[in-house]
Amino acid sequence: MPNDVLTFKRGGVHPEDRKYLSSKKAIEILPTPKEVIVSLSQHLGAPAKALKAKGDKVVKGEKIGTASSFISAEVHSPVNGTIKAIKKVTLANSVSCDAYVIEVDQEAPEVDFVKTEWKNKTKEELLATIKDLGVVGMGGATFPAHVKFSIPKGKEAEYLVINGVECEPYLTSDHRTMLERAEGVVEGIMIIARVIGAKKIIVGIEVNKMDAIKHLREVIEASGYQIQVQPLKMKYPQGDEKQLLSATIKKEIPSGKLPLDIGAVVSNVGTCFAVYEACAKNKPLFERIVSVTGECIKEPKNVLAPIGTKIGELIDFCGGFTEEPDKIVSGGPMMGFSFYDLETPIQKGTSGVISIKIENIAPQTACISCGKCVQACPIGLMPTMLYRNINVGAYDMALNKYSLMDCKECGSCAFVCPAHIPLVHTFKFGKKMARRKK
Amino acid sequence: MRVVSSSPHFHSKNKTSSIMWNVSIALAPASIWGIYVFGLRALLVLVVSIAASCLTEYLLGLIDGKNGLIKSTLSDGSAFLTGLLVGMNMSPLVPLLVAIIASAFAIGIVKWIFGGLGQNWMNPALGGRVFVFFSFTSLMSNYAVPRTLSVVDAVGSATPLGFVKTSIAGGALNLSPTDLMNQAGYPVTHFAQNIASSTGISPYAIDAFFGNIGGCIGEVSAFFLLIGGIYLCAKKIISWHTPLSYIGFFAVLTWLFSGYRSGLGFASGEVLTQIFSGGLFLGAIFMATDMVSSPITKKGQIIFGLGCGFFTFLIRYFGALPEAVSLSIILMNMVVPTIDRYIIPKKFGTVKKVREAK
Numbered sequence: 001m002p003n004d005v006l007t008f009k010r011g012g013v014h015p016e017d018r019k020y021l022s023s024k025k026a027i028e029i030l031p032t033p034k035e036v037i038v039s040l041s042q043h044l045g046a047p048a049k050a051l052k053a054k055g056d057k058v059v060k061g062e063k064i065g066t067a068s069s070f071i072s073a074e075v076h077s078p079v080n081g082t083i084k085a086i087k088k089v090t091l092a093n094s095v096s097c098d099a100y101v102i103e104v105d106q107e108a109p110e111v112d113f114v115k116t117e118w119k120n121k122t123k124e125e126l127l128a129t130i131k132d133l134g135v136v137g138m139g140g141a142t143f144p145a146h147v148k149f150s151i152p153k154g155k156e157a158e159y160l161v162i163n164g165v166e167c168e169p170y171l172t173s174d175h176r177t178m179l180e181r182a183e184g185v186v187e188g189i190m191i192i193a194r195v196i197g198a199k200k201i202i203v204g205i206e207v208n209k210m211d212a213i214k215h216l217r218e219v220i221e222a223s224g225y226q227i228q229v230q231p232l233k234m235k236y237p238q239g240d241e242k243q244l245l246s247a248t249i250k251k252e253i254p255s256g257k258l259p260l261d262i263g264a265v266v267s268n269v270g271t272c273f274a275v276y277e278a279c280a281k282n283k284p285l286f287e288r289i290v291s292v293t294g295e296c297i298k299e300p301k302n303v304l305a306p307i308g309t310k311i312g313e314l315i316d317f318c319g320g321f322t323e324e325p326d327k328i329v330s331g332g333p334m335m336g337f338s339f340y341d342l343e344t345p346i347q348k349g350t351s352g353v354i355s356i357k358i359e360n361i362a363p364q365t366a367c368i369s370c371g372k373c374v375q376a377c378p379i380g381l382m383p384t385m386l387y388r389n390i391n392v393g394a395y396d397m398a399l400n401k402y403s404l405m406d407c408k409e410c411g412s413c414a415f416v417c418p419a420h421i422p423l424v425h426t427f428k429f430g431k432k433m434a435r436r437k438k
Numbered sequence: 439m440r441v442v443s444s445s446p447h448f449h450s451k452n453k454t455s456s457i458m459w460n461v462s463i464a465l466a467p468a469s470i471w472g473i474y475v476f477g478l479r480a481l482l483v484l485v486v487s488i489a490a491s492c493l494t495e496y497l498l499g500l501i502d503g504k505n506g507l508i509k510s511t512l513s514d515g516s517a518f519l520t521g522l523l524v525g526m527n528m529s530p531l532v533p534l535l536v537a538i539i540a541s542a543f544a545i546g547i548v549k550w551i552f553g554g555l556g557q558n559w560m561n562p563a564l565g566g567r568v569f570v571f572f573s574f575t576s577l578m579s580n581y582a583v584p585r586t587l588s589v590v591d592a593v594g595s596a597t598p599l600g601f602v603k604t605s606i607a608g609g610a611l612n613l614s615p616t617d618l619m620n621q622a623g624y625p626v627t628h629f630a631q632n633i634a635s636s637t638g639i640s641p642y643a644i645d646a647f648f649g650n651i652g653g654c655i656g657e658v659s660a661f662f663l664l665i666g667g668i669y670l671c672a673k674k675i676i677s678w679h680t681p682l683s684y685i686g687f688f689a690v691l692t693w694l695f696s697g698y699r700s701g702l703g704f705a706s707g708e709v710l711t712q713i714f715s716g717g718l719f720l721g722a723i724f725m726a727t728d729m730v731s732s733p734i735t736k737k738g739q740i741i742f743g744l745g746c747g748f749f750t751f752l753i754r755y756f757g758a759l760p761e762a763v764s765l766s767i768i769l770m771n772m773v774v775p776t777i778d779r780y781i782i783p784k785k786f787g788t789v790k791k792v793r794e795a796k
């Protein structure tokens with residue numbers, strides 16, 4: 001029943017959502033910065049191949065990087081301007097890669113993107129457009145969208161499940177997208193549904209966004225499309241594909257498999273909007289909505305900014321800091337990356353930048369076997385056992401008996417651990433060591 | 439200073455010390471009752487046990503500190519809790535030196551030697567109690583009469599369990615425990631008699647439930663222990679799995695089989711007096727749920743509880759030793775690593791194994 005409030009069964013935690021800081025703030029457009037830094041690694045997979053050189057002029061929406069392998073994506077210039085340099089930069093997630101430094105030409109004329117009727121395009125044409133205009137998953141994973149939407153022979157995508165969960169605390173960019181750009185989102189959903197041939201479409205939204213649920217339902221009704229909006233109980237990490245599918249279609253993805261293996265494709269609402277802009281407006285993905293929020297930001301906002309905007313500029317746009325934050329995080333507080341340098345640019349996957357104080361500090365103690373981590377793990381792992389085995393170097397045990405590789409680093413275990421053990425940190429390290437050993 | 443560290447950047451309010459202090463808080467009603475019925479001497483025993491336990495922890499911390507390990511673990515509250523539990527497990531009449539030895543043994547031998555907090559396979563407080571029990575058996579089984587039982591003769595100073603066991607061993611057959619106690623004129627409060635006459639429940643069970651019996655300081659009032667247990671469940675510090683499976687299984691076995699020893703046959707056992715006395719509630723709610731020395735998973739905890747129930751039953755009715763509760767929990771503590779090794783939660787997305795053709 002669409003009005004039952006559902007959730008996933010196993011594990012999960014309830015962090016305070018802190019969304020009130022920015023959830024009522026309408027999207028504001030950032031004035032074009034003087035300089036942007038556009039990395040060639042905007043997506044999961046191989047970095048794009050550079051198409052331009054130092055000194056070249058570029059216009060907004062022009063392709064400047066092209067997919068270098070099967071899992072890779074196109075990159076477009078978010079501004080009019082000149083390429084000042086190509087240099088190595090370190091992204092928020094500590095990955096270092098090549099990036100264009102583009103000096104913006106404020107005088108250049110605005111570029112218009114021509115509207116087209118997507119309904120006249122075939123499946124193949126739509127998929128080609130999605131690829132050509134550089135659409136990737138906007139929820140944070142940045143998996144190239146055209147790869148995800150290419151259904152291999154012999155598989156069938158019965159369900160299209162749209163992710164409007166936004167379960168990470170603080171973030172509100174998807175929420176605002178659903179409120180302010182619902183028409184585009186709905187069109188985007190229908191485009192994806194056509195591309196993958198889905199029979200049933202469900203949008204999952206947590207009940208802390210009742211206004212979005214209501215608004216989306218109204219827009220859907222007016223459009224006459226067959227889309228079900230499914231309210232979900234608040235629980236982290238419901239925005240993960242596995243938990244979202246378990247909540248909405250009641251099926252579990254087996255270990256190491258993809259949603260497609262249970263007949264589903266999952267797409268974030270931001271991605272739907274990007275697909276719509278690409279297929280109906282010919283507009284490449286070169287800007288996104290970023291929630292700039294956290295207790296240390298003077299005026300938390302949802303900002304529409306060009307990809308490559310330096311995070312420092314976003315923070316200035318929001319009035320700067322009220323006090324020096326302990327941590328600046330790209331993404332949400334549960335899975336995002338903390339970083340230091342305010343010159344770090346935003347990426348296609350940067351859903352938020354949060355500046356926070358560290359709360360609930362307590363000394364780390366030994367594991368007291370309380371089992372809270374085991375109950376919290378949405379994958380049904382035993383974090384404490386993983387920790388103990390990795391700690392003594394028993395990577396094989398962690399890998400084979402306790403399924404280390406199934407851990408998706410969601411942070412639920414570390415969030416609840418009363419001993420304040422850096423569990424996720426240990427698991428990341430353990431995975432690295434286990435891979436090295438192989 | 440901006441910190442760069444691994445996710446998550448958000449943490450719940452949980453911390454080890456608040457768990458430990460909350461367990462101590464949950465023990466407060468039962469300890470206060472103990473002090474009320476046994477007098478200030480009981481308070482002294484509690485204070486001395488706690489002090490000895492904290493001091494031992496502090497001194498051993500100095501050694502650890504020298505070796506570059508974490509110095510002060512006092513603030514995590516676990517030493518205080520262990521001391522409190524040791525004290526609650528003492529008779530109010532016990533010589534203070536015995537309480538000190540029990541505390542020092544609990545912290546020094548059971549906990550520290552095995553590597554400190556989180557590494558001990560046995561509940562430290564239980565270890566301390568059992569150690570001094572078998573070292574100073576007669577001092578330890580010298581129980582005081584609670585002030586609520588206004589009798590002076592010696593009958594009341596034996597615990598109901600001890601009394602019934604001795605009587606049956608002495609050849610008193612074909613009588614239920616309640617009848618036995620009636621015959622001997624075992625003391626009971628007016629309060630219990632009133633309730634008993636209107637409900638038909640054995641007055642001894644009622645006295646045992648509210649704590650009008652002889653015994654250790656902290657174990658006499660099942661009622662106040664239960665309140666503490668409910669508090670801990672509400673705070674999600676313990677769950678019902680261990681205590682319920684423990685007490686429940688023990689009750690079933692008692693009802694079915696305990697009648698045999700007094701020749702009354704199948705399904706004739708008296709359950710209530712049995713579960714409210716002998717430290718069963720203290721053990722099931724506070725000792726068997728000790729996180730460090732009990733299984734991690736809920737399923738494991740149920741197995742653990744059932745095992746404790748079974749051994750408590752065996753030892754209490756057929757064993758030659760007292761201390762049924764302590765010994766069964768320790769016995770099951772030993773099995774915990776094995777339980778944890780085999781009881782692993784089902785992984786997300788596991789489908790029934792289909793044998794793949796090679």
Ligand code: SF4
Pocket residue numbers: 376377378379380381382383406407408409410411412413414423424427
């Ligand atoms: S981080 Fe890994 S082990 Fe911890 S709860 Fe998430 S999936 Fe489970």
Ligand code: SF4
Pocket residue numbers: 366367368369370371372373374383384387413416417418419420421
């Ligand atoms: S939550 Fe922390 S203390 Fe509790 S069992 Fe897991 S790792 Fe150990």
